[in-house]
Amino acid sequence: MTTFALRTASPAKTRAEAVVVGVLPDGKLAPGAEDVASAYGRKLSGLLATLGVKGGAGEVAKVPTGGTIASPLLVLVGLGPDPDAAAVRRAAGNAARAVTNAASVALALPADTPELVRAVVEGYRLGGYAFTSYKSKPGTPTTPAEVVVLTPAARRADVVSALGPAQVLVDAVVAARDWVNTPPGDLTPPAFADAIAAAVRSTNKGLDKGATQVKVTVLDEDRLAELGCGGLLAVGAGSAAPPRLVELSYAPKDAVAHVALVGKGITFDSGGLWIKPAASMATMKEDMAGAAAVVQATLAAARLGLPVRVSAYAALAENMVGEASMRPGDVLTTYDGTTVEVTNTDAEGRLVLADALGRAVEAEPDVVLDIATLTGHMVMALGEKMAGVMGDDDVVATVLAAGAAVGEDAWPMPIPEFMDERIHGSTIADLAQYDGIRWGGGLFAAAFLREFTGGLPWAHLDIAGPTFNKGGPAGHLAAGATGYGVATLLEYLRSRATAGGAAAPAASVPA
Template identity: 45%
Template sequence: MLAIRLVVDPTGIDALALPVRPVEGAVVGEPSAEVVSTALAVSADLLSEAAALLPEVDHTGASGVSHRSIRPLGSPSRLLLIGVGAGEEADWRAAGAAIARTGVRESSITLAMSADASPAAVRGVAEGLWLASYRFRMPDQPAAAEDDAPTLGEVLLAVADPERYEAALATAQATAEATRFARDLTNMPSSVKSPQWFAEQVAAAAAGHDGLTVRVREPEQLAAEGFGGILAVGGGSARGPRLVELTWQPADAQTHVVLVGKGITFDTGGISIKPRDAMKLMRKDMGGAAAVIAATIGAAALRLPVRVTALAPLAENMLSGSAFRPGDVVRHYGGLTSETTNSDAEGRLVLADAMAYAVEQLAPDLLIDLATLTGANAVALGKRTGALYSDSDELADAMLASIREAGESAWRMPLPTDYVEYLGSELADFYSTPTQGAGSVLAALYLREFAGKLRDRWLHIDMSAPSWAEADSAELTKGATGWGVRTLLRWLATSPTAG
């Protein structure tokens, strides 16, 4: 991972990045951007050169706008002008991402932070740098393939008082590492990524942190304990399902939060088989499980004072003679039953088991689930925004605030009571997939039934669309985004209470 260090007076600078902001009240015909006053002493000649260059390259100073200038006879020999907009954390995050891409061929870049930079600015720029410089590598990929790709090796953040920013940088690193772990899990091809493989990765990652414990239930244990939804979805695959339970339990915790994430390691749709184009990216259908596992590991790395249990119900939804059928009745953990009207709506079946188990056996204060659940999420909100559901205004508002601070996006959706009747089945307690439309809303209403006595302290995020990026954009790289990890860590850091 890219090295980032805080320094006061760097020497031998070959590549210097200067922050640029819009000129307040600029008028037509006058410069619209200016170099920000920095903690690093920059020569008057270089500042004059930068000021003259800004209008020539139409630099606006908007966050993430960048320009790289070559100075063959100068020192430094490369100058990067990086827009930081209004100087908020999100602006610096975009600036960090721009540096990671504009300076990809540099071995080292010194970024002169603004003289009045807050710790949040350092956190933002560091997260942007680490996340935008992420590249997925297969475990068996030859080293030469990685060596041939240009990569930025080091960024020095020039500040007046490094100690002031150390905690912010450490938080950014733990957050970025957790997000990158979630991206690695989600990007991994499903030929490798069986439920067993996923469980092994969690155990290996947890071993590096004090205070984390892992329990993995295999098919026999799932059957003995009554996890009928997980077993039904995983029954068509030769690679059996698992339930991973990862716990962070600090001694000073006052609140217990359970995070549940959908973990379908590949989704063919089962007997309700998907068309080819809809199946190609179904390795991402465990993005929710990756997010909650990574966030829990991040909570341990940050020593957050809240007890967190992550539940990852893992299954491969395959088509075979032992696959569950549309019309089957599944008995979930705790006894509630579902008539499975569509085997391509399998994620809610495994989530239902895990949520019912959490309520009955773990008795948390708050229950949160994340899932790449429905295509309706993208239809309603587009490719970058998740759908958030909760009966608790307090919980929803707190999570939405964390989503905004993290630089992610979600929109609160309704849970209309008059739609609950659509869940009714003549054969079971519920239809798993009602046919009246409003796919994301009805999926949320179905899941709420398994929150039981915690329904007023439950929150669901359908994050199918923003879990994957079709192209590099700001701190996102093409492929898995690790959506939700940054949000959950922000939210957990507030020491959430049951209200």
């Protein structure tokens, strides 16, 4: 277990086994590393030139110090031209992978504000993340026992208070990453529901005496049938592992707002009878990332004691091919009584979300947020690094602001009026699940979901792109699951707490 601490010590005099400093494009070391620059003096520019370090984002170089400074190893990380929190976060992540087998590391990156301190801690922990649960020989752990953030502001109350929440948030992102990375055969809907219940128990056990605990209810297939959750039942009908709806409630007595969070939890998506091409199916264990984000954001809110009531719904099903699989042409009835004509079994996410949204609306929250790896159309529109956000303008703006504050890229997308005609295009049911028109599929899906929000303030986050990193690690992102969305949801909850007139711990963590 790595511990983090804040100190005012000189990076040139610290005896940590490695010291990390930032480099700017002008060939100078970034703020926080002044003492190291002084120790090297005129030799510094020649050293950087020899190493080819120009301060660009993503650059990393390791230099034995030979006694020039007290630490035996100097790690240089490029910050790019704008060393803001996002740049510091990425650089800290790169440094975490560069420093191996060091018992102690000192981070002398820009860290004179709470935002930058959080970025350093978040970046280093997330950049060093590795999922090794299934490695028969995971190797020697490379994470240091102690990481010290060197900052002249180490004794300032606002900076000190940023350290704890940052670690809570990173814990949540790591937990979400672990769930998404777990092989789908081991994280079926019942197994995922059990894992969520276990996480709730663990969170409650760690809360201070008298703190508000999180309540969890797991609805199995029999209860779903009693309630008329036709979407979840239809999607899960082809799988040997039946669906689940997991409902969490965090209701502090001093709550100043009530937010409902709804997450898509398709533990594996084969496409059903519209079976996916093999290449498209390879990473479909990621299709439950929305549910993972909703659960972990709720548990982190409880750990932080945010004065916001949270009602969370994780809609869990496995979309498989079986003798009972739903068919194109079937008509199902969702929890709120709406009938839906199924025309594409690979557009299953909106069906499970319809039931969960219906349940969420009954809790009468102030606002509803749903998050889902919903459409490939959104990836085509925005790429693999950015989410699309749709819904009521005011809610969308607040969600986008939350994402910007924590370094999760998102972009507003419209729900054009003509989409209403398209989703009502079925001749035999209330709604058409899919209409076969190739263009604007992500907007169609959002318009479909809006039908189940009961007119409440609402926003939909389509995270199909940024939830899974199919390339190599970069910055604070590891290969595989990113944990995208945990940070944005948590920051949104914090903003609601603050807007409601109550003080709340500053919170940000990227994924």
